[in-house]
Amino acid sequence: MASQRGEGETTTTPLEPADRERARAIPEAAVARLAVYLRVLSGMADQGVTAVSSEELSQAAGVNAAKLRKDLSYIGSYGTRGVGYDVEVLVSHIERILGLTRNHSVAVVGIGNLGHALANYGGFPGRGFPVTALFDVDADLVGIPVGGIPVNHIDEITAVCREREVSIGVIATPPPAAQSVCDRLVSAGVQCILNFAPVVLQVPDNVEVRKVDLAVEMQILSFHVARRADEAVHNSSGGVSVGNNGLGVDGMVIRP
Amino acid sequence: MASQRGEGETTTTPLEPADRERARAIPEAAVARLAVYLRVLSGMADQGVTAVSSEELSQAAGVNAAKLRKDLSYIGSYGTRGVGYDVEVLVSHIERILGLTRNHSVAVVGIGNLGHALANYGGFPGRGFPVTALFDVDADLVGIPVGGIPVNHIDEITAVCREREVSIGVIATPPPAAQSVCDRLVSAGVQCILNFAPVVLQVPDNVEVRKVDLAVEMQILSFHVARRADEAVHNSSGGVSVGNNGLGVDGMVIRP
DNA sequence: CCGACTTTGTGCATGCGTTCACAAGCGGTA
DNA sequence: TACCGCTTGTGAACGCATGCACAAAGTCGG
Numbered sequence: 001m002a003s004q005r006g007e008g009e010t011t012t013t014p015l016e017p018a019d020r021e022r023a024r025a026i027p028e029a030a031v032a033r034l035a036v037y038l039r040v041l042s043g044m045a046d047q048g049v050t051a052v053s054s055e056e057l058s059q060a061a062g063v064n065a066a067k068l069r070k071d072l073s074y075i076g077s078y079g080t081r082g083v084g085y086d087v088e089v090l091v092s093h094i095e096r097i098l099g100l101t102r103n104h105s106v107a108v109v110g111i112g113n114l115g116h117a118l119a120n121y122g123g124f125p126g127r128g129f130p131v132t133a134l135f136d137v138d139a140d141l142v143g144i145p146v147g148g149i150p151v152n153h154i155d156e157i158t159a160v161c162r163e164r165e166v167s168i169g170v171i172a173t174p175p176p177a178a179q180s181v182c183d184r185l186v187s188a189g190v191q192c193i194l195n196f197a198p199v200v201l202q203v204p205d206n207v208e209v210r211k212v213d214l215a216v217e218m219q220i221l222s223f224h225v226a227r228r229a230d231e232a233v234h235n236s237s238g239g240v241s242v243g244n245n246g247l248g249v250d251g252m253v254i255r256p
Numbered sequence: 257m258a259s260q261r262g263e264g265e266t267t268t269t270p271l272e273p274a275d276r277e278r279a280r281a282i283p284e285a286a287v288a289r290l291a292v293y294l295r296v297l298s299g300m301a302d303q304g305v306t307a308v309s310s311e312e313l314s315q316a317a318g319v320n321a322a323k324l325r326k327d328l329s330y331i332g333s334y335g336t337r338g339v340g341y342d343v344e345v346l347v348s349h350i351e352r353i354l355g356l357t358r359n360h361s362v363a364v365v366g367i368g369n370l371g372h373a374l375a376n377y378g379g380f381p382g383r384g385f386p387v388t389a390l391f392d393v394d395a396d397l398v399g400i401p402v403g404g405i406p407v408n409h410i411d412e413i414t415a416v417c418r419e420r421e422v423s424i425g426v427i428a429t430p431p432p433a434a435q436s437v438c439d440r441l442v443s444a445g446v447q448c449i450l451n452f453a454p455v456v457l458q459v460p461d462n463v464e465v466r467k468v469d470l471a472v473e474m475q476i477l478s479f480h481v482a483r484r485a486d487e488a489v490h491n492s493s494g495g496v497s498v499g500n501n502g503l504g505v506d507g508m509v510i511r512p
Numbered sequence: 513c514c515g516a517c518t519t520t521g522t523g524c525a526t527g528c529g530t531t532c533a534c535a536a537g538c539g540g541t542a
Numbered sequence: 543t544a545c546c547g548c549t550t551g552t553g554a555a556c557g558c559a560t561g562c563a564c565a566a567a568g569t570c571g572g
Contacts, residue, residue, distance in 0.1 A: 027529065028476075035475040039454060053549065062456040066531060073551055081550040082538045098475050099482025106474075113373035120369045121470075129474050168477055191484065192477040194470075198295060200318040208480045210473045214377075214450075217466045218362075218385050219291040219354050220284075221424055221448040224464045226355025228447065283559065309519065322522095322561055329521055337520040338568040 053084035110173030119147035161188035309340035366429030375403035
């Protein structure tokens with residue numbers, strides 16, 4: 001489902017006409033990479049670079065040049081053949097596609113070690129994600145400002161989230177509380193959740209969940225350590241060549 | 257390269273004979289899910305559950321039942337047809353494949369907000385990953401214990417990592433320092449890195465990097481917010497059906 | 513001891529994402 | 543203006559992962 005292209009729209013759309021159709025066609029993996037490109041491009045812009053080729057950008061982002069061009073083609077044709085891409089133009093178009101033109105109010109739930117760290121990030125990396133609300137069950141924390149924002153009690157979550165138009169909820173609670181918090185966020189109208197708790201959240205279909213799971217990350221690394229160790233034992237030759245292709249957005253390129 | 261299957265080994269191997277061959281064949285995405293299954297199974301074991309079917313486990317892990325069975329088949333046939341899986345057995349086999357039978361010493365570099373949070377996790381989620389070393393550039397922090405471990409100066413990184421046999425390095429520094437820290441970790445013999453800095457690290461092929469990028473996660477969520485908002489504007493019908501398939505290990509299932 | 517039911521394990525088809533390779537297009541130059 | 547070299551954009555092939563559907567295999571009840 002969802003793979004049919006809606007055609008025949010002739011109304012004057014408030015947001016670009018053909019972009020919507022493109023947006024729904026962008027593979028999730030490509031979206032993740034676009035965010036990386038955006039950061040690299042922003043860095044280049046800060047250094048005064050105005051133009052870049054797909055080869056240069058792909059090197060900096062740690063991906064294949066062809067893949068980069070395909071990723072960029074998902075959002076349109078904004079390059080100049082024979083020349084490359086204008087950094088500013090690319091930045092603005094990626095920002096538009098990623099929806100970074102509007103601000104996304106963020107609420108952090110669970111003000112423990114991690115919650116503190118998140119709250120203190122201060123405007124979150126890559127501006128546009130202001131933390132506007134903090135919540136915790138601990139009554140002793142309520143009212144105390146963390147990173148400039150006072151902590152609210154978790155029971156106020158619905159009212160506060162609605163009032164401050166929170167669009168992204170970050171769950172940094174202990175595992176047992178995560179599902180309950182998630183449910184409350186959802187019923188408060190939050191449709192995007194970033195979950196740091198090592199729990200598989202159950203949510204309705206209209207809610208988007210991204211998961212950051214330290215234990216899983218560590219265990220994946222552990223797997224590779226073990227595999228490598230075994231290979232080392234069984235292969236008399238010491239040749240190492242791994243190549244971290246596969247899923248994920250990690251880049252890994254030999255420096256020039 | 258690396259896709260040939262080494263056969264003809266008849267020596268008594270310290271680690272199971274046919275498992276190595278299996279291990280290198282497990283898709284990366286499946287490895288990530290195995291870690292999730294392991295957590296779910298551990299939780300079940302704690303609650304006294306001794307047996308589980310693929311259907312139950314897949315529900316709890318938020319994945320398709322067929323996919324779960326296929327994932328488990330990568331590590332061998334440890335189920336009983338007509339019955340299901342023995343929880344203990346499955347746990348021990350997944351742990352073995354993921355290399356969790358040995359401890360993996362972890363070093364955290366960059367003792368800021370995030371570094372503090374990581375150090376205080378205390379033995380890291382899912383035991384087996386003891387934090388044994390902390391590093392920072394700030395001389396004022398050196399010697400002060402965080403989460404029970406004294407902070408070392410970053411210049412000692414090579415000596416300390418070698419001495420404590422650190423196998424996983426966690427980078428929680430500001431972006432500009434990340435590549436430098438990474439280089440030092442690599443030259444200290446660390447082959448696995450978990451990177452929290454919003455930087456694309458350049459490493460040699462024999463080093464495995466996993467990335468946790470908050471900005472990217474937020475921007476992916478932002479993308480979905482924007483897409484959804486556009487759809488809401490253009491679709492008069494209010495039907496919502498997203499389905500978070502694609503990359504990643506996130507689960508999303510309607511609760512029973 | 514046998515039959516019926518249940519659940520695993522997996523061959524196969526489908527779909528998605530990555531990669532290749534090249535035509536199209538643009539700027540610079542004579 | 544016409545040519546030449548360079549880089550983009552993309553059609554098509556490839557490969558991997560997912561999901562389906564069923565045979566294999568084991569248990570339980572009679």
